[in-house]
Amino acid sequence: MTAPAGSLLAAEGLRKAYGPTVALDGAEFSIHPGEVVAVMGPSGSGKSTLLHCLAGIVTPDAGSILYDGRDLATMNDAQRSALRRSEFGFVFQFGQLVPELTCVENVALPLRLNGTSRKRAEQTALDWMRRLEVDDLAKKRPGEVSGGQGQRVAVARALVTSPRVVFADEPTGALDSLNGERVMELLTEAARSASTAVVLVTHEARVAAYSDREIVVRDGKSRDMERVV
């Protein structure tokens, strides 16, 4: 495939089946640097599978994915996981913070895995926590903070490496409107100021309204709504 002009991450013809279940059936996708794209659609339509394929977590049965001109299929596992560690950030519905670590250690973790010294990693982590207004929770463990606070810590962790793409799967799913909104504001603001692209899976229209554009996934097929209207 040739990626659409200017796109950072692009995919076409994606197919993925789990046994008899076809999760993706010819889905396509593309995103530019700094763009926030919402992935919407009914439950079970293949949104998370699409996100996992794009992020190199799941290998599709067919189709191709180009990240910054590189074909994910030609990379080996080590290369793909290096890519995930250094260029991608992740936020999921339930923060997935490591319970044994403090919040600042959680946020610093991706930097530590990339070989940054503890001191520098925690310094950068604190900066991000400040931007997400959770720096006062630095020394607490995830079990000692609220869901909304934990989610902001998770957003800080996703952004701490200054990734080029953030993959967020229902990042506000477990939050009330006000907290969900705050998380979206902070995520999109932080992303826009650093030209980070955000792939945002959500079934909530109010959350999708923070995006620049949306695609709808139905029965494993994607539809780019920009081309419809």
Added chain:
Amino acid sequence: MSIGHTLLGLLESGPRHGYDLKRAFDEKFGHDRPLHYGQVYSTMSRLLKHGLVEVDGIEAGDGPERKRYAITEAGITDVERWLGTPEKPEPYLQSTLYTKVVLALLTHRDAADILDTQRAEHLRSMRILTDRKRKGDLADQLICDHALFHLEADLRWLELTAARLDKLRQAVVSP
């Protein structure tokens, strides 16, 4: 929204001239649609006729803008009653969208397409409101939120209808 009741309510804090009322209305409630002077004066003359306001003073010169209005006891009671009466929830049972979907099914057009196009349009409005909310003050945020929640409700209906199109097709086409 009842402009009469709103203007009456604004008068409760003290007498005002017509232009002053308009300014207060626009500032607090008229973000999208500022009042015309004509609307203010026709509303005030109606309120006068019903004894809900009275003319508190007239400046030299002529024209309606010279009058200063004050709320009467009856006016205060009226505001009180209006505030205490719940608004009738609009069920929108005869919504245009529903009609469009059913018509599309009846004429064997692509109803899913109509729903998709509509959801994109709704989301476009929601983006504009979200952006305005981000840049606005608290009043802006509350006004935008009200609109956003309503649009979201529509969208949920669109989603649900999209998921039930096959059933709906059977229901409207077969009998």
